[in-house]
Amino acid sequence: MARSSTDLPRMDNQPRPRRAPAREATRVAPGAAATLAAPAAEPGKPMKPMMRQYELVERVRKYNPKTDEGLLNRAYVYAMKAHGEQKRASGAPFFSHPLEVAAILTDHKLDDATIAAALLHDTIEDTGATRAEIDQLFGKDIGHLVEGLTKLKKLDLVSHEATQAENLRKLLLAIAEDVRVLLVKLADRLHNMRTIEHMPPEARRRVAEETIDIYAPLAGRIGMYELREELESLSFRELNPEAHKVTSERLEALAARHKDLIAEIEQQLVRKLAKSGVDAKVKGRRKRPYSIWRKMERKAVGFEQLSDIFGFRLIVKSIPECYRAIGVVHTTWPVVPGRFKDYISTPKQNDYRSIHTTVIGPGNQRVELQIRTEDMDDIAEYGIAAHALYKDDVGSPAELLSRESNAYAWLRRTIALLAEGSNTPSSNCSRTRCSASRPRAS
Ligand code: MN
Numbered sequence: 001m002a003r004s005s006t007d008l009p010r011m012d013n014q015p016r017p018r019r020a021p022a023r024e025a026t027r028v029a030p031g032a033a034a035t036l037a038a039p040a041a042e043p044g045k046p047m048k049p050m051m052r053q054y055e056l057v058e059r060v061r062k063y064n065p066k067t068d069e070g071l072l073n074r075a076y077v078y079a080m081k082a083h084g085e086q087k088r089a090s091g092a093p094f095f096s097h098p099l100e101v102a103a104i105l106t107d108h109k110l111d112d113a114t115i116a117a118a119l120l121h122d123t124i125e126d127t128g129a130t131r132a133e134i135d136q137l138f139g140k141d142i143g144h145l146v147e148g149l150t151k152l153k154k155l156d157l158v159s160h161e162a163t164q165a166e167n168l169r170k171l172l173l174a175i176a177e178d179v180r181v182l183l184v185k186l187a188d189r190l191h192n193m194r195t196i197e198h199m200p201p202e203a204r205r206r207v208a209e210e211t212i213d214i215y216a217p218l219a220g221r222i223g224m225y226e227l228r229e230e231l232e233s234l235s236f237r238e239l240n241p242e243a244h245k246v247t248s249e250r251l252e253a254l255a256a257r258h259k260d261l262i263a264e265i266e267q268q269l270v271r272k273l274a275k276s277g278v279d280a281k282v283k284g285r286r287k288r289p290y291s292i293w294r295k296m297e298r299k300a301v302g303f304e305q306l307s308d309i310f311g312f313r314l315i316v317k318s319i320p321e322c323y324r325a326i327g328v329v330h331t332t333w334p335v336v337p338g339r340f341k342d343y344i345s346t347p348k349q350n351d352y353r354s355i356h357t358t359v360i361g362p363g364n365q366r367v368e369l370q371i372r373t374e375d376m377d378d379i380a381e382y383g384i385a386a387h388a389l390y391k392d393d394v395g396s397p398a399e400l401l402s403r404e405s406n407a408y409a410w411l412r413r414t415i416a417l418l419a420e421g422s423n424t425p426s427s428n429c430s431r432t433r434c435s436a437s438r439p440r441a442s
Contacts, residue, residue, distance in 0.1 A: 059106040075116035082127040090198035104187040108385040117145035148181040193234040208238035223350035223383025247289040307366035333359035
């Protein structure tokens with residue numbers, strides 16, 4: 001099944017509300033990747049000052065004391081000079097873009113080559129820079145990444161079906177060669193989506209469609225859930241501002257109504273667990289408008305229950321503590337049948353591990369819980385990138401990734417299958433499009 005032209009009403013046919021898109025009303029729940037949720041500069045407000053060279057280096061040094069500062073500095077200066085006076089559509093210096101992309105990747109604690117490639121990612125395409133020059137100045141590894149990113153830039157993934165399938169194949173092959181290409185591409189797309197209000201109107205829809213159809217599912221497939229959620233949220237707002245607004249407002253209202261109950265549940269959880277000697281951090285997790293809206297679409301139900309809008313996460317010290325915690329929870333409150341899942345015993349293919357359950361908790365409300373260790377929490381947030389963290393092991397991050405990450409191994413297998421499999425566009429699309437349920441007017 002290709003693009004949903006037959007079974008879903010195309011959004012292009014819907015009258016577009018002319019009003020300005022509602023501002024993102026959702027605040028990030030405590031603990032939910034505050035680093036990724038930097039709000040986009042609002043139109044009319046002064047732009048945030050560009051990050052300085054030493055600030056970028058500092059961000060890297062915090063997680064990687066062995067960083068090659070000289071390399072980062074050279075890439076910074078080279079890209080800044082190459083982009084020169086170029087401006088973004090917002091009027092900001094163009095260089096602010098690759099710099100923000102690099103900054104996003106520092107939140108994921110990526111290696112020097114990836115950060116340098118992020119700084120350089122638009123130089124071959126948009127400036128006089130060449131692959132040979134980049135190879136010479138920064139080495140073949142970085143040259144290869146930048147060239148991969150240059151090729152991706154030319155792909156239009158939401159064009160006619162035949163070329164779309166071919167382009168998708170090219171995208172996947174570039175990723176298979178080095179998954180860091182995808183990481184930079186995702187950060188690039190995230191920054192472009194955060195600043196989408198400056199894009200020409202005709203490009204906005206295409207970019208948002210491509211983001212929600214291709215890049216957000218890919219982020220999910222490699223376990224980068226926070227990134228996927230932000231990409232989905234920004235695309236949703238662009239593609240269906242009305243639904244986004246209604247869902248966000250309702251979410252806000254319900255969260256406000258349940259505020260005391262949420263606090264009460266948190267306290268009870270901590271108390272019960274502490275009594276059994278389990279030292280757990282409890283994090284509240286507000287669900288995102290897009291996931292709520294998609295569920296409403298799928299199941300044709302509204303949202304009323306606390307568990308529709310809010311979940312809890314218990315972070316404990318060890319795997320045995322996970323099972324003690326689930327024991328405490330299940331002996332304290334009745335379990336909702338069919339909701340218990342043990343992804344610690346059987347991890348998902350993208351390495352995600354957690355115990356999930358829903359119980360009937362205080363106030364007779366369903367309470368949705370995820371229980372996991374700190375390490376599992378890192379994987380759940382950063383996915384594949386969590387494996388690229390610096391370790392004292394020998395081996396480049398790329399090797400580390402392929403050695404340690406099941407998600408990467410799985411991705412490569414999938415890509416190999418796709419590449420050698422059927423050449424018909426339809427089968428290619430359905431295999432890669434994951435759960436591309438697209439926002440449409442309801
Ligand atoms: Mn870019």
